[in-house]
Amino acid sequence: MTKILLKSATLVNEGKEFVSDVLIEGKRIIKIASSILVDGIVEEINCEGLHLLPGCIDDQVHFREPGLTHKATIQTESRAAVAGGITSFMEMPNTVPNTLTQELLEAKYQRASEVSPANYSFFMGASNDNYEEVMRTNIENVCGVKIFMGSSTGNMLVDNTSTLEHLFANVPMLIATHCEDEGTIRTNLEIYKEKYGEDIPMSAHPLIRSAEACYISSSKAVDLAKKNNTRLHILHISSGIETALFRNDIPLEQKRITAEACIHHLWFSAADYTEKGAWIKWNPAVKTEVDRAQIWEALLDNRIDVIATDHAPHTIEEKQQKYLQAPSGGPLVQHALLAMLDASANGKIPLVRVVEKMAHAVAICFQVKDRGFIREGYFADLVLVNLNRKTTITKESLLSQCAWSPFEGTTFSASIEKTFVNGQLVFDEGKLTGVQSGERLLFNR
Structure with a gap:
């Protein structure tokens, strides 16, 4: 099963900001700690200077x-x-x-x-x-x-x-x-x-x-x-x-x-x-x-x-x-x-x-089940953002089929670097990866 190690990210989660590693195995987060060592094959991503948010x-x-x-x-x-x-x-x-x-x-x-x-x-x-x-x-x-x-x-x-x-x-x-x-x-x-x-x-x-x-x-x-x-x-x-x-x-x-x-x-x-x-x-x-x-x-x-x-x-x-x-x-x-x-x-x-x-x-x-937070055991729905890299919205960058946005021409102060859905990288530095990993949401009711 694929393991991904996010190293030295600044987590923003449950009212706190702190630097931590996050280990993903398969679809879920299996460990959150200041320093994680992993045996075996792992994809390591250096997240220094980036903020990791729940999707x-x-x-x-x-x-x-x-x-x-x-x-x-x-x-x-x-x-x-x-x-x-x-x-x-x-x-x-x-x-x-x-x-x-x-x-x-x-x-x-x-x-x-x-x-x-x-x-x-x-x-x-x-x-x-x-x-x-x-x-x-x-x-x-x-x-x-x-x-x-x-x-x-x-x-x-x-x-x-x-x-x-x-x-x-x-x-x-x-x-x-x-x-x-x-x-x-x-x-x-x-x-x-x-x-x-x-x-x-x-x-x-x-x-x-x-x-x-x-x-x-x-x-x-x-x-x-x-x-x-x-x-x-x-x-x-x-x-x-x-x-x-x-x-x-x-x-x-x-x-x-x-x-x-x-x-x-x-x-x-x-x-x-x-x-x-x-x-x-x-x-x-x-x-x-x-x-x-x-x-x-x-x-x-x-x-x-x-x-x-x-x-x-x-x-x-x-x-x-x-x-x-x-x-x-x-x-x-x-x-x-x-x-x-x-x-x-x-x-x-x-x-x-x-x-x-x-x-x-x-x-x-x-009452969404196992999502919305960065927690061990939860699905790895995560987004890495760079708060120091600006994003200017151009027509060429738009992905909605309608091909317009009320934000065209706006320059935002941050950028979306990577997005993970169920532990898989679906968006990476300006490009879709083509991975389709979405699942039906379940509810604790």
């Missing part, structure tokens, strides 16, 4: 397969993910067809097993009329159930009150929600159509998909969860007012209601629509600088628990359309960790907390 776990991506493969595929986007230090992903059900049956869900798992260099899990989708299918979901090998309480595609908007009550009362696993109130958004949109016709400016997006729309829906989800003791996870918090819905007075392991912040809501603000336009059009919308500051505050004081990407690629041609036609979403998995390392270098967040929010806390929230 990031992204709990919200849209990889577009099946049905939307002109935008992206599981293969292309998982490759971009490992190039960015994301070793595990959880993918959403609003593909075509929507993932509303167990058979369609398992088809995704089968496809990922054939092509993904990253570990994978897929959410089961809920609709107004597939309750029985939802209840067949295996809590040990599926990350959760996704409920669109707004901004849905296909048949996935769950707006029937009795259905919501039934799901929140009875689903025995984590429910993840997209929260925007459709009635409020429709009313706002009509106002801007009346004012601008077909030429609504992109800067109106956070006014149409407003903080009020988010809060109405998020507070409804929280109320339902409190009433039913549901394990609720609210995705992509985008407004400051929503942060008051969450608590930080108990350990994460004890929380029944958790929340996620996304890279774009931490990095961009409404001031960026002038330059970026549709390239930063997401649902929920990137909002004001005040909202961004309040999301950061909630992230740092643990009202918001995890950082994700909501990676959702569209083609360049689609994004170049006018406001009403340009779809929401964009590619982020390749640069999410780089963005957070940059934020750390600029003093916005300690490095140990980047690791906490992008690896440890995600593993705790979802």
